[in-house]
Amino acid sequence: MKIYLDNAATTRVDDDVAESVRRVFLESYGNASSLHDVGREAKVELDEARKKIATYLGCDVDEIVFTSGGTESNNLAIRGLAKANPNKKHIVTSVIEHSCVLETCRDLEREGYEVDYLGVDSDGLVNVDDVREKIREDTLLVSVMHVNNEVGTVQPIEEIGRVCRKAGIYFHTDAVQGFLKVNLDLKNVDLMSVSGHKVCAPKGVGFLYIRKDVNISSIITGGGQEGGLRSGTENVPGVVGLAAALDVDFGIEDVRESRDKIVDGLKKIKRVKINGSMGDRVYNNISVSFYGIDGESLMLMLNEDGICVSTGSACAAAKLRGSHVLKAMGVDEMYINGSLRLSLGVDAIGKEEHIVERIGKHVAKLREISPFKFSDENLGGSSTESKGGSHPSNVDGSESKILGGSASLGAGSAELNVDKSEEED
Numbered sequence: 001m002k003i004y005l006d007n008a009a010t011t012r013v014d015d016d017v018a019e020s021v022r023r024v025f026l027e028s029y030g031n032a033s034s035l036h037d038v039g040r041e042a043k044v045e046l047d048e049a050r051k052k053i054a055t056y057l058g059c060d061v062d063e064i065v066f067t068s069g070g071t072e073s074n075n076l077a078i079r080g081l082a083k084a085n086p087n088k089k090h091i092v093t094s095v096i097e098h099s100c101v102l103e104t105c106r107d108l109e110r111e112g113y114e115v116d117y118l119g120v121d122s123d124g125l126v127n128v129d130d131v132r133e134k135i136r137e138d139t140l141l142v143s144v145m146h147v148n149n150e151v152g153t154v155q156p157i158e159e160i161g162r163v164c165r166k167a168g169i170y171f172h173t174d175a176v177q178g179f180l181k182v183n184l185d186l187k188n189v190d191l192m193s194v195s196g197h198k199v200c201a202p203k204g205v206g207f208l209y210i211r212k213d214v215n216i217s218s219i220i221t222g223g224g225q226e227g228g229l230r231s232g233t234e235n236v237p238g239v240v241g242l243a244a245a246l247d248v249d250f251g252i253e254d255v256r257e258s259r260d261k262i263v264d265g266l267k268k269i270k271r272v273k274i275n276g277s278m279g280d281r282v283y284n285n286i287s288v289s290f291y292g293i294d295g296e297s298l299m300l301m302l303n304e305d306g307i308c309v310s311t312g313s314a315c316a317a318a319k320l321r322g323s324h325v326l327k328a329m330g331v332d333e334m335y336i337n338g339s340l341r342l343s344l345g346v347d348a349i350g351k352e353e354h355i356v357e358r359i360g361k362h363v364a365k366l367r368e369i370s371p372f373k374f375s376d377e378n379l380g381g382s383s384t385e386s387k388g389g390s391h392p393s394n395v396d397g398s399e400s401k402i403l404g405g406s407a408s409l410g411a412g413s414a415e416l417n418v419d420k421s422e423e424e425d
Ligand SMILES: Cc1ncc(COP(=O)(O)O)c(C=O)c1O
Pocket: 008, 068, 069, 070, 071, 072, 098, 100, 145, 147, 148, 149, 174, 176, 177, 195, 196, 197, 204, 206, 424, 425
């Protein structure tokens, strides 16, 4: 039996959601733009789904633009604002954003935009004062994610929104990992990206919430669907599935308890580090690093046990490379390379001891076969480090050095360091 602990990558579609999608596929299969009865039936499904989501968010139906998912929503937000407001050429974002935000900003930099990438502290959090400091007359937008996909940290979105509102600057948040998991008041948020497949709805559907008074242009031309902002035949089954996901019970409190039990168990392993704030963190995330091992090997060993996790980073034999998020948090390279991300769902409940036991066993094995010589002494002492920024002595007694560029912590912008060799989820 599989134990699936990779819900930040994607989720299994919920049974009731799948049923609602199936119904639309088979019964309301029309093109929502067609004027005959079958088309009108699809349009009713689309309208009802939109209304349900708008009611949930407390917004108007025409503030929801359905898209193909998080990547497209983020592209529409950033490029759409840039296109509609060509006089403003400055963007503020953070170094820990998903690649679909970072690469879009990079692309705009090539077109002449100036982008400030805010660093994070050792807990993986953006500082609101840094946002205040960076915004200026020609700032087009501030884009900071709600929940980080790797370390699960919850960013101070409402405070950042207040700063932006006061300065009259558009504020966008990528809420792909936070939607339905962490409450968010949209009062000072102008645009918000959501993706279906992270919340037990199908892949290939999402939406961008766009406040009514936002000046934005479409980036896809065509038939003018979605109020002209997103041409293309509407994915009615997907949209209905996304609306149905609002009723899914994610078992948040039980999963949080399960997560905390696993964290307590993992902390007993020597030289282990739980990355990111435990307070400002989504209920189902564990980002953990084990000193001196290869996270990818650990992930593959767990896969043999039927336990599906992802690496917080990857370490290729020829080239050390690692998570841009953990680097930005100042985590030591010897930990970064031994990182795992566990993103739990209800199937972790009751299996905590087994999960911890398998991880502990494999970590010990990997340390045994490692070219580094781990003795009890250099693995001993205070084994757990719950904060980033530590630089423990290596097994040979020297200080570990952070390889590659690292983000400057605290105030100001940070050097952007994105690993392009691994696809990100
Ligand atoms: C934070 C974040 N933003 C955006 C995306 C992209 O979403 P999608 O897979 O729907 O394009 C993901 C996941 O891949 C994500 O984790």
